[in-house]
Amino acid sequence: MTTLSRSLKTSCWNEFAATFTFATSAARDGILKMQNERWTDHDLGSFVKYERINNMAAFTGSDTSPSVRLGAAVATPVIKLSHHLQEHFFTVDPTIRVDRYEFVPVSTLSSLYAQAPPAGAHIRRDDDFYRWRFMEPGQEFITYVASREETPLAAIVVGTKRSPDTPSTATLVEVLPSTGETALDGAFSSLLSHITSDFATYDHLCATGGALSHQLLSTYGFTRSDIFPLSKFTHSAYLLVCPLGRLASDSAAIERLTHEAGWATTLCVRSLG
Structure with a gap:
């Protein structure tokens, strides 16, 4: 390195x-x-990364102590029940529509970036960047766009990975706008509601803070990976x-x-x- x-x-x-x-x-x-x-x-x-764990048992193996494997097996149904109860009380803005695309709408993403670029240091987004970024072979990306009255407000791109040897993963790869403004929490809440529901069968979902507030991520079952107990399984x-x-x-x-x-x-x- x-x-x-x-x-x-x-x-x-x-x-x-x-x-x-x-x-x-x-x-x-x-x-x-x-x-x-x-x-x-x-x-x-x-x-800082955030994880929404749907199946804790997927993170244990033969090299894990029996007590940890038992704890993971017991924790998994408790986690699923907790997510179910949280989702029961979700409130989303009925004026916001969420569309799901089985591809990456490059022009929509670059337009959302151009409307509200972050004030801090960051990698500039444009059509060329997104075409390069999401042409990764063997990787599937799904895009969720939240709109009100046909005007896009926010978007999240989810990358998926399933392998027999590792936990299945849905990663919130890109979040736009990434300014972290709480005024967009309604749009992001609608997006997260759809994403956590669509990927409920995946072992875990991965996100990062900044564009999505800690409070909003916590509401949808995401926990910081550098805090116990997730810190025992992550680096x-x-x-x-x-x-x-x-x-x-x-x-x-x-x-x-x-x-x-x-x-x-x-x-x-x-x-x-």
């Missing part, structure tokens, strides 16, 4: 403003020790940002870029899938 990071910074130094990396704890430590007179990596903290990723040559003399830009609160990102730019 450190060799790759060094090579990336060297080759991109003159052409780009910065690199950003999502690293494990061990990789983060190695990268942060690699500072030199040209570049400095800034640790912006953990990239944290850390966001590292390194200004490059094009920003070398722009101290104000570097300060904005390396300010943790200034970053706005989703799973769309963390990894494929």
